[in-house]
Each structure stands twice: as C-alpha cells, then as structure tokens.
Amino acid sequence: MFEIERFYAKHEFNAPYMLSGSDAESFTISEILSNSGEYDENLQGFLDLKLSYTESQGNPLLLEQIAQFYENLESENILSFSGAEEGIFAFMAGILTEGDHLIVQFPCYQSLFEVAKANKVEVSYWKMHENEGWKMNFKELEDQIKTNTRVIMINTPNNPTGFHLTQKEQLELIRIARNHDLIIFADEVYRLGEYDQKDRIPPFADLYSHALSLGVLSKPLGLPGLRIGWIATQSKEILDQLAIFKDYTTICNSAPSEYLAIQALSNYNNLLQRNLQIIRENLKEFKKFISKHSSLFSWTEPKAGTIGFVKCHFTEDVESFCLDLIQKKGVVLLPSTTYFFGNKHFRIGFGRKNFTEGLQKLEEYIQEHLLQ
Ligand SMILES: Cc1ncc(COP(=O)(O)O)c(C=O)c1O
Structure with a gap:
C-alpha cells in the first residue's frame, strides 16, 4: 500500500488546512492561458483543440520546451508521461527485472522502491543521516554495491527532507555509478x-550517459492537475524500452493537458518566480515558528523545494499527534510513519498561499494542548 497517498486520500480533501502538500500553489487555466501574454489567441486554440490521441512520445513542441532544461539533450532524448509517477512506474516495471538490485536514498517517496520490490527486485537503502543535515555517506553507498546492482535511485532535492546534493557530491555519485556501470x-x-540559484546543480542526465532525469510540472511550477511529467536521458536504448512500456499504460498524454503545459512552459519562469516568492515568505514564517518552539520541534532547513521534515521532541507517536491535529484543527501534517521512518517526524509543506492560516491553527493547538 502506498502509505502517503492513502493517508492523503483520507484527509487531504476533507480538512481545510493542507500544511504538508508537496506541490506549490496551483494556477488556474485562465492564468496559464495568459502566461505568454496572448490570452485570446490561446483560449481560442484551447477551445478548437481536437480531443484526438497525441504523439506517444509527447507533443513535439512540448518536448522542445522540456529540452530547454537540459544543456546536452534534445527533444529526441525525452519521453513524456502522465505525471512523474507514470515515469517511475515505467522504469520500475519496464526496465528492472527479478533478481536486479536497486539502491535507494532513504527516506524517500515510496514509489521509488515499492514497485521494484513488488517485482522481486532486491532493494537496499542508502540512509540519509539526520544529525549530519541529512547528508549521505558515499562509502556506505559503495559498500552496498553487489554484482547484481543495476541502479541507484536518488531524489534531489529530496522528499521529505529538502536535502539537496552539492555539485561535488553529484559528481562523486556519478563517478561511483560509472565505475560500477x-x-x-x-x-x-x-x-x-532551489532558494538560492547557487544551489542549483545540473540535471544528472546532462552529465552521465546512464542517468535518467525525472521531471514534472507538479511541484515548484504548481501544476499537478495537468499530470505532465517526463524522463530525459542520453540512452536511446532505455528511452525506447520505456516507450514500449508506456504503450501498455497511457499510450499518450491528455491533449488538453499538453496544450496547457505548452502555454505554461512558454514562460515558465513567470510561474516559478511567483511560487518561489510564496515559498520564501512561508519559510521565513516557519523558521520563526520553529525557533519559538525549539523545545518541541527541530529540523534541518531545506535547501530547495516545498517541504521539510520536522522532528518532534514531545512525543514518540507523531502519527497520533497528526491525527489529533486534523480532528481538532483541520490541519494536515504528514507523519513519518508514511515513510517507514519511525514515528518522530512530520512533513511540513510551505508552498501554498494559505500556509499562514494553517500555521496559526497549529499554533492554537500547541497553546491549547502541548503548552499547558
Ligand atoms: C519525489 C517525488 N517523485 C515523484 C512524485 C510524483 O509526482 P506526480 O504526482 O507529479 O506524478 C512525487 C509526488 O509527490 C514526489 O514527491
């Protein structure tokens, strides 16, 4: 069972304050249609769009726009998917086979290892170290490599910690992967x-021929409802295998989604900057909150993204705290049990406009129930 998604299926749409979402504030269709400054023309194009099948690899214009995120890749190196989730599934089920060994950074989003496990792929966990700011140890990675190891799954910037590799660490990881093929x-x-441009590292697929870079419009760009994601890689062989697998899942993207994604990407920086602004302001507030309640909570401040992982010092059962908080104040935090990572942390999300209201409700709960 996908723990995070089941937890949200129960609570996300029934509680007023989603304080742990990983997607930044969404945009409306009309905001997207006016993103390039030509609303009327774009609206007409949208209304005239035929609801036919689309190219399986992705609309050529969409692929071109996605390719702008890569220095060394072109449209032909990209395969689009229905969200990032389909890309993960296609890789796990279409490329890996029984008896393969996968090493995954941990904690992480469950689908990065779960489908592989279901397909009898052996899984090892490359642990992040909380007391070292969630850094991983490369010797611990090398020690786990075996003759049947095929893949290292990495998630950077990371869900749930917001940890992000430096370029030096990225190059070290690539060196190890190359050495072991x-x-x-x-x-x-x-x-x-990334909150600071200096922390942005190149996509892995730009730097290493056997890397796959997974991207999506859902997170900093705030468009999860489009369900447009992609995998970029220099490896034509892997891309072809993924395309063959996709024929059995969605065949192609939704045509209206592709149309809107093209509008969004035509001026993506516009969307990104609005959301980074929201994130920065919310982060500032949350940092104040954490320092005010340092006896109750601690965290390593994230370097990028919309989420962070907070340790609670007042309970060994954060899940019960989260459920009680939903019931009493309608605030949804995500307990670390959904990551199979003990019961002392929760995920906070600070990409939404109503963050302050949710945080106030959390403050009320603290005053009424924890600081008596
Ligand atoms: C690390 C990570 N990968 C993939 C996904 C899936 O993204 P999408 O919902 O856009 O398919 C998520 C969603 O939360 C995620 O956090």
Whole structure:
C-alpha cells in the first residue's frame, strides 16, 4: 500500500488546512492561458483543440520546451508521461527485472522502491543521516554495491527532507555509478525550486550517459492537475524500452493537458518566480515558528523545494499527534510513519498561499494542548 497517498486520500480533501502538500500553489487555466501574454489567441486554440490521441512520445513542441532544461539533450532524448509517477512506474516495471538490485536514498517517496520490490527486485537503502543535515555517506553507498546492482535511485532535492546534493557530491555519485556501470535514476521533480540559484546543480542526465532525469510540472511550477511529467536521458536504448512500456499504460498524454503545459512552459519562469516568492515568505514564517518552539520541534532547513521534515521532541507517536491535529484543527501534517521512518517526524509543506492560516491553527493547538 502506498502509505502517503492513502493517508492523503483520507484527509487531504476533507480538512481545510493542507500544511504538508508537496506541490506549490496551483494556477488556474485562465492564468496559464495568459502566461505568454496572448490570452485570446490561446483560449481560442484551447477551445478548437481536437480531443484526438497525441504523439506517444509527447507533443513535439512540448518536448522542445522540456529540452530547454537540459544543456546536452534534445527533444529526441525525452519521453513524456502522465505525471512523474507514470515515469517511475515505467522504469520500475519496464526496465528492472527479478533478481536486479536497486539502491535507494532513504527516506524517500515510496514509489521509488515499492514497485521494484513488488517485482522481486532486491532493494537496499542508502540512509540519509539526520544529525549530519541529512547528508549521505558515499562509502556506505559503495559498500552496498553487489554484482547484481543495476541502479541507484536518488531524489534531489529530496522528499521529505529538502536535502539537496552539492555539485561535488553529484559528481562523486556519478563517478561511483560509472565505475560500477550502474544506472542513476534521478528523481528531480523539485528541481528549479532551489532558494538560492547557487544551489542549483545540473540535471544528472546532462552529465552521465546512464542517468535518467525525472521531471514534472507538479511541484515548484504548481501544476499537478495537468499530470505532465517526463524522463530525459542520453540512452536511446532505455528511452525506447520505456516507450514500449508506456504503450501498455497511457499510450499518450491528455491533449488538453499538453496544450496547457505548452502555454505554461512558454514562460515558465513567470510561474516559478511567483511560487518561489510564496515559498520564501512561508519559510521565513516557519523558521520563526520553529525557533519559538525549539523545545518541541527541530529540523534541518531545506535547501530547495516545498517541504521539510520536522522532528518532534514531545512525543514518540507523531502519527497520533497528526491525527489529533486534523480532528481538532483541520490541519494536515504528514507523519513519518508514511515513510517507514519511525514515528518522530512530520512533513511540513510551505508552498501554498494559505500556509499562514494553517500555521496559526497549529499554533492554537500547541497553546491549547502541548503548552499547558
Ligand atoms: C519525489 C517525488 N517523485 C515523484 C512524485 C510524483 O509526482 P506526480 O504526482 O507529479 O506524478 C512525487 C509526488 O509527490 C514526489 O514527491
């Protein structure tokens, strides 16, 4: 069972304050249609759009726009998917086979290892170290490599911690993968969400021939409802295998989604900057909140993205705290049990406009129930 998604299926749409979402504030269709400044023309184009099948690889214009995020890749190196999730599934089920060994950075989004496990792929966890700012140890990675190891799954910027590799660490990871002839599957769905431009690293697929870079419009760009994601790679062989797999899942993207995605990407920086502004302001507030309540909470401040992982010092059962908070104040935090990572942390999301209201409700709960 996909723990995070089941938890949200129950609570996300029934509680007023979603304080742990990983997607930044969404845009309306009309905002997207006016993103390039030609609303009337774009609206007419949208209304005239035929609801036919689209190119399986993705609308050529969409692929071209996605290619702008890569220095060394072209449209032909990209395969679009229905969200990042389909890309992960296609890789896990279409490329990996029984007996393969996968090493995954941990904690992480569950689908980065779960489908592989279901297909009898052996999984090892490359642990992030909380007391070192969630850094991983490269020796611990090398120690886990075996003769049947095929892939290293990495998620940077990371869900749930907001940890992000430096370029030096990225190059070290690539060196290890190259030495052992391993694929790197890099989930980069929070890329572009770096708070400081200096922290942005190149996509893995630009730097290593056996890397796959996973991207999506859902997170910093705030368009999860479009369900437009992609995998970019220099490896034509892997891309062809993924395309063959996709014929059994969605065949092609939704035509209206592709149309809107093209409008969004025609001026993506516009969307990104609005959301980064929201994130920065919310982060500032949350940092104040954490320092005010340092006896209750601690965290390592994230470097990028819309989420962070907070440790609670007042309970060994954060899940019960989260459920009680939903019931009493309608605020949804995500307990670390949904990550199979103990019961002391929760995920906070600070990409939404109503963050302050949710935080106030959390403050009320603290005053009424924890600081008596
Ligand atoms: C790390 C990571 N990868 C992939 C996904 C899936 O993205 P999407 O919902 O856009 O398919 C998520 C969603 O939360 C995520 O956090």
